[in-house]
Amino acid sequence: MGPGGRRAGSGSRVEDRAAQSLLNKLIRSNLVDNTNQVEVLQRDPNSPLYSVKSFEELRLKPQLLQGVYAMGFNRPSKIQENALPLMLAEPPQNLIAQSQSGTGKTAAFVLAMLSQVESANKYPQCLCLSPTYELALQTGKVIEQMGKFYPELKLAYAVRGNKLERGQKISEQIVIGTPGTVLDWCSKLKFIDPKKIKVFVLDEADVMIATQGHQDQSIRIQRMLPRNCQMLLFSATFEDSVWKFAQKVVPDPNIIKLKREEETLDTIKQYYVLCSSRDEKFQALCNLYGAITIAQAMIFCHTRKTASWLAAELSKEGHQVALLSGEMMVEQRAAVIERFREGKEKVLVTTNVCARGIDVEQVSVVINFDLPVDKDGNPDNETYLHRIGRTGRFGKRGLAVNMVDSKHSMNILNRIQEHFNKKIERLDTDDLDEIEKIAN
Numbered sequence: 001m002g003p004g005g006r007r008a009g010s011g012s013r014v015e016d017r018a019a020q021s022l023l024n025k026l027i028r029s030n031l032v033d034n035t036n037q038v039e040v041l042q043r044d045p046n047s048p049l050y051s052v053k054s055f056e057e058l059r060l061k062p063q064l065l066q067g068v069y070a071m072g073f074n075r076p077s078k079i080q081e082n083a084l085p086l087m088l089a090e091p092p093q094n095l096i097a098q099s100q101s102g103t104g105k106t107a108a109f110v111l112a113m114l115s116q117v118e119s120a121n122k123y124p125q126c127l128c129l130s131p132t133y134e135l136a137l138q139t140g141k142v143i144e145q146m147g148k149f150y151p152e153l154k155l156a157y158a159v160r161g162n163k164l165e166r167g168q169k170i171s172e173q174i175v176i177g178t179p180g181t182v183l184d185w186c187s188k189l190k191f192i193d194p195k196k197i198k199v200f201v202l203d204e205a206d207v208m209i210a211t212q213g214h215q216d217q218s219i220r221i222q223r224m225l226p227r228n229c230q231m232l233l234f235s236a237t238f239e240d241s242v243w244k245f246a247q248k249v250v251p252d253p254n255i256i257k258l259k260r261e262e263e264t265l266d267t268i269k270q271y272y273v274l275c276s277s278r279d280e281k282f283q284a285l286c287n288l289y290g291a292i293t294i295a296q297a298m299i300f301c302h303t304r305k306t307a308s309w310l311a312a313e314l315s316k317e318g319h320q321v322a323l324l325s326g327e328m329m330v331e332q333r334a335a336v337i338e339r340f341r342e343g344k345e346k347v348l349v350t351t352n353v354c355a356r357g358i359d360v361e362q363v364s365v366v367i368n369f370d371l372p373v374d375k376d377g378n379p380d381n382e383t384y385l386h387r388i389g390r391t392g393r394f395g396k397r398g399l400a401v402n403m404v405d406s407k408h409s410m411n412i413l414n415r416i417q418e419h420f421n422k423k424i425e426r427l428d429t430d431d432l433d434e435i436e437k438i439a440n
């Protein structure tokens, strides 16, 4: 039922955003910590503000609580503490929620859907919109895991390529899909009766509106739903356009926001290595190799060509490395990231463009084989910080090594150093004692 593979990175920015979001989900194994305060704006400011510190307080159906614990969740995440009581209130309330990827939004709305669904009823009751097929599948996996103690619960994917016979009615209780196909299924093909939907979720709103047509399709779907249907919208970022869209799709919303935690370079040891050519950079990297592969490392190159060359050279030296390249289909990139996450490869070589927006929090060693520059050749400080920086006061210590091979790149490095006002120490990769020191 899958549509043809998609090429990301080389294509439009829209696909990049969806691909980034997918890759982020795959690279992450845990909840993202965030020490910021959650902001809650209630529709009815006079009603008490509930927040829960445990899943028991929510009085979930026993099979749902069992599902939550089976996933290894001990307590609600920061955003869940406030979002869950609102979503599970009687009557159910509408919600617009924004917090960065990895903070527990998906798990929250899956819980809301599962607590409303009546599995004995064989028709769609919950409808979830995702920007792409791959993202829909990821959400589907969470529904399956969390709903595994519901014996009769079934899921349908409304995505292009999933062809049903005309005149058929869907018996699955939860439908998850992309806006175009869901719209067809609700209107033209009538596979779904939108009037029976109790919970409507619009996930990844920021990614969604970046795709032409998705916004209108989503609004048209929303218009077909009954008035008392619960509407929930989630987004990792909240620019004006998302906000405007959210207000069209979610009437009388409660609003929850959790600001992204700022990244800092405070817990990172930063070094540079002075070389005179690409080959020398390669040699320096080989000298460093033992030290950096104690942990997992990511190596960034400026172009795809350099990245492929470097990955090939490292392999020739007998090192096990993975290459993440913009030429690959999204599925292939996802597979590479999954292997890396599982530790099958300890080193991942990639390009700036390909890895832009991917959270590499758990990677403790970052090598800039080429320094990040923007299209005018100026230092790209934002990318530097995002690649190397860590969030949170208790952020893990990290190590960053920058390879410099010309006056020009030394100049870029100096400007990065000035920008952050943080010293980047020189490292001599021929000095084994020094290398030993940085690895500890």
Ligand SMILES: Nc1ncnc2c1ncn2[C@@H]1O[C@H](COP(=O)(O)OP(=O)(O)OP(=O)(O)O)[C@@H](O)[C@H]1O
Pocket: 021, 024, 025, 028, 029, 030, 031, 032, 071, 072, 073, 074, 075, 076, 077, 080, 099, 100, 101, 102, 103, 104, 105, 106, 107, 108, 236
């Ligand atoms: N209460 C919890 N306790 C422990 N782990 C949790 C909890 N809630 C979610 N997680 C886990 O944290 C990770 C991130 O959660 P989730 O996917 O729900 O975040 P998200 O905000 O939806 O991210 P994205 O925007 O990328 O979809 C997942 O691995 C999920 O299983």
